[in-house]
Amino acid sequence: MSTRPEVLFPLFATLTSLDGVGPKTAAALEHAGIATPRDLLFTLPNSGIDRTRYDTVQGLETAAMVTVEVEVLRHMPAPTRGRPYRIEVRDAAVVFQLIFFHARGDYLERQMPVGARRVVSGKLEHFDSMAQIVHPDHILPLEDAAAIPGFEPVYPLTAGLTQRTMHKAAASVLSLAPELAEWIDPGLVSREGWPDWRSALTQAHAPTSQGDLAATTPARQRLAYDELLAHQLTLALARVDRRKKRGRITRGDGRYKSRVLKSLPYQPTAAQVRAIDEIAADMASDTRMNRLLQGDVGSGKTLVALMALLVAVEAGGQGVMMAPTEILARQHVEGLQPLAEAAGVVLELLTGRDKGAERAAKLAALAAGQIGILVGTHAVFQKDVAFHDLRLAVVDEQHRFGVRQRLELGAKGTRADVLVMTATPIPRSLALTQYGDMDVSILDEKPPGRTPVKTALVNIGRVDEVVDSLRTAVASGRQAYWVCPLVEESETVDLTSAEQRFKTLRSALGDGVVGLVHGQMPPAEKDAAMARFVAGETGVLVATTVIEVGVNVPNASIMVVERAESFGLAQLHQLRGRVGRGSAASTCVLLYRAPLNETGRRRLEIMRQTEDGFRIAEEDLAIRGAGDLIGHAQSGLPRFRIADLERQAALMEVAQRDARALLTQDPGLTGARGQAARHLLWLMEQDKAIRLLSVG
Known part of the structure; x- marks a missing residue:
């Protein structure tokens, strides 16, 4: 059934087929994102008037x-x-x-x-x-x-629409909504006391009190669940489809891994061991791995990734690790090179800077299978980069790479396994939404040797005291970051610029002690300033948020964040993760300007209370909402009309289990409930999923 069922035709007709909707009203509705009667059906009243x-x-x-x-x-x-x-x-x-x-x-x-x-x-x-x-x-x-009515529903409006028009159109579209067979697990429907689909719509469009507008009412909860179930069915179908595509069995014999473990000055954490085992099991099966490795700042993802890459090399193949920026790619090489040497495996770096004969030599060695592990930026996508036998692709910082690049990378090797790493803890509900088609490994412990970071909230009025204590720390050989929100003075936004702060700190601490990096510097200058700080030549690095992801300077034990209230929680957490990497006790000073608004205060308090990235991510989701958390432009989040990811996270988990169970029992969705689920997929415009079914 790869064409839309006839029973749904009226819901996908033109808007002018509805009572009271002429061409002008239809244009206004389309401007509000309502293109079909079906869209109007799922546009519920957002408030009401007691009459x-x-x-x-x-x-x-x-x-x-x-x-x-x-x-x-x-x-x-x-x-x-x-x-x-x-x-x-x-x-x-x-x-x-x-x-x-x-x-x-x-x-x-x-x-x-x-x-x-x-x-x-x-x-x-x-x-x-x-x-x-x-x-x-x-x-x-x-x-x-x-x-x-005793209680009059109020619809969200844009210019050119009146409540009267919306009421009339909503009544008209409700009369078109067909009776459809139940697609939700019957046990769940009765346990939750949910009405059937059509009754739920009728109730949601006709609230009789303020209470009926809550997301927790049975009618609204059921309609939200329908959206989440359709989304999870689509992801589950994509997962099943991918598993049909044969992978390659990649089994290591452990010889390189054991050499690396012997050379480590510490034991891997239980979480690392678990993740390493999960990945090795995936690689040893004949279905292609598609796994997300989620770990907080400093939880030891790099070691897990290296162990996976070594499995590929032990099996006679190659592995590639991709980072979003050259600085990060170089850092991975610095961290991995000594371990690769201990194992006796050849590891090389390939970036856009490689030119001429040097590049040609690397590519020849790669194609001949002489390089076991390649680390690089998106330069590894270029046409002339050919592997001898690529078995595993590791992608660092997923949100910078789209699904398309993941696929391109996988295509470089015949049926290569894919491991995606992210250092941004993602709340479970969002992980299910974004990566529901992937298996997930979570690193929720910190390796030994990571020192806890003490977090202090300090009013900007006391900045001189902070500078004084910095002077003492630098004199005793410690290093510090000082992060500023903006690069240039701007009249509209009264935030101290990095340039200004650099000058005041230089005059307070002395020439040559303070370095500066910001986004508008030429790359070579930026790299040179970073290199001086890494080498310990400068004691304080004044920076904008360019240092947020991945830089590793174990001797830096102080992080000052100026105007901390203007940063998001995830950003603050990432910045704090830059310190506490060495043996010295570390401090993070959050400088804020009073008075703080409610959100600002809540953010800073959470930072003071916990270092748990997952808890911070859940709080961030509650404060900011899903789109902001990932950034709407590249979030890849589905646009739900009714479901609310922040408040209905638990429903998403139920939907994932339900979707996977349904496909296990009825892979082709041909049974009675399967046929109803197909209606749901059409209704929720999940055409991609329908295509997977018609192919399968």
């Missing part, structure tokens, strides 16, 4: 929403231009006024003839102790008053 009926407005608070029956007493047209038109009315107890600006008197006289009874609804105000309603939302004869 409870009262006998009288007497004694009610200003700004209360009132719905009341009145008798029209007299019309008082505007005495002069710009003054309002007033109508005096009486309810069961008091006389008050309805106010209209720029009104047409003849229209109002027809609407509300003197002596007539009407039901009016609007916001109550008091002016000169007289109660009044300015421009009532509803004015209806008694026989039509039932059309005013």
Whole structure:
């Protein structure tokens, strides 16, 4: 069934097929991201107005929403231009006024003839102790008053749309929604007390109180689950599809790995051993590995990656490790070279800087199989880079590489295994959303030798004290980072620039003690400044966030972050991870400007309380939301209309289990529930998944 089922046709028709939607309204809806009746069906009210009926407005608070029956007493047209038109009315107890600006008197006289009874609804105000309603939302004869709901749903709007239009269109699309067979596991539906799909939609579009708008109501929870289930089914189908593609059995004999372990001055952590075993088992199977290695700053991912690369070399093949920047690629080589030498394995670096004869020699050695492990930047994608027998590709810092590059890299080797490493702890719900098609290994322990970092919050007013203690630390041979938020003075954003801070610290600490790196420097200058700091020639490095990812200077034990409240939690956590890499006790000073807003205070407090990157990531998700956490542009996150990743993370896990279980029982989705699940995939526009099914 690779064409959309007929029962869903009305939901994918034109918007103008709905009541009250003409070409102009359709254009306004499309501008709001609503292109089909189906999109409108999943655009739920986001608030509501209580229109409870009262006998009288007497004694009610200003700004209360009132719905009341009145008798029209007299019309008082505007005495002069710009003054309002007033109508005096009486309810069961008091006389008050309805106010209209720029009104047409003849229209109002027809609407509300003197002596007539009407039901009016609007916001109550008091002016000169007289109660009044300015421009009532509803004015209806008694026989039509039932059309005013006790609780009126309010839809999200953009220019050119009114609530009335939305109500009419929503009622129309609900009448088109077909009865569909149940695609959710029946046990789950009854355990959660969820309504069926059509009832859930009807209830969600017709809330009867503020409580009905909560994401936790059975109707809304069920609709959110439908979205998550469709997404997880798509990922699970992609996973099944990938597993059908034969991998290669890559089994090591342990000879290189054991030499490396002997040369280490410490024992790997239990988490590292577990991850190494999981990866080796994947490589030894005949399906292609697609695994995510998630580890906090300093949890020892590089050793795990090297052990995996050595399995490839032990099996007579090659491995490649890719980093997003040249600085990181060089750092990996510095860290890995001594271990590779201990094992007796040839490891080489390939970057965009390799030119001419040197590059040609490296490529020839690679093609001949003389290089066991290649480390590089995206330069390894170039056409002329050919491996003798590529078995494993390791990609560092996943969020800089798209899925497309992962595939290109895999294509360099015949059926190569892929291991993706990320140093950014991702909350479980987001990991499932972004990498739900991958298997995950987590490093949740720090290797021995990593010293805990003490975190202090200091008001920027005390900056001189910080500089004084820095002077003492540098004199005793310690090194420090000083991170500034912006590079240049900007009038709009009052943040101290790196240039300014560099000058003040240089005059306080002396020439030659302070170095500077920022994003606008030429690469060669930046590398030279970093190299001087790594070599210990400069004691303090003033930097913008260019140092966030990956730099490793074990002697640096102090991190000062200026205007810390303007950074995100994940960034602060990454920056703090730059210190605590040596044996010296390390400190992270978060300089903030008072008064802090609620979010700023919460962020800094979390930093002070914990060094656990996963807990920090969960908090960051709660504060910022999913899109911001990964950056909307490259987040690759699906756009859910109803599901809320921050608040419904637990549902995502249930959806993943449910999707995988369904495909295990019914791989072709041909059974009764499988057929219903196909409807769900069409409904959620998961055409990619449908194609995988039709191929399979």
